[in-house]
Amino acid sequence: MSTSEIVWSTLLVSALLTYLGMFILGIPIILTLQKHGMKRLTSYAIAGFLAGVGFRCIGILVNWLWFAYQNNLGIGIAGKELSDAYLYEPSRLLLPGLVGVVVSIAFWIFSRPDLTPNIND
Numbered sequence: 001m002s003t004s005e006i007v008w009s010t011l012l013v014s015a016l017l018t019y020l021g022m023f024i025l026g027i028p029i030i031l032t033l034q035k036h037g038m039k040r041l042t043s044y045a046i047a048g049f050l051a052g053v054g055f056r057c058i059g060i061l062v063n064w065l066w067f068a069y070q071n072n073l074g075i076g077i078a079g080k081e082l083s084d085a086y087l088y089e090p091s092r093l094l095l096p097g098l099v100g101v102v103v104s105i106a107f108w109i110f111s112r113p114d115l116t117p118n119i120n121d
Contacts, residue, residue, distance in 0.1 A: 014096040017055050019103060025051055026107070034113060044108040045101045052100025053093050060085055060092075 001009070029047050033039070064078035085092045 011095060011099065014052065014056065014099045015103070017059070017096070030113075039114040041105065041108050041114075044104045044113075048100035048102075048104025048107075049097040050100070051104075052096040052098070055100075056093050056096040057082060057085075 029051065033043055033047065060082050061078050064081045068074065068078060
């Protein structure tokens, strides 16, 4: 695989996982944001970024824990790989976060929570 194929494949997988995350975690996040009166675009964008980065961290941990299990390695390799992603290759975490921002902004545009009444009213 070439570098551009890897980048596009990663972006595609990140987009799919972010949409899945919006259905699994997004509804509780949205209800929490609305409950606390956070209906602005920036609140949704920050939540989308954190969800994207969070899912990528989970993906890295699951991948490397599975690799360690299959090859009889210690589980410390998963933590090392995650810390390396933070320190030396932050784009591995930032790209899914940016996809999360795009998805959350698209959701905000479609739902326009700033125009709907609060669920507590």
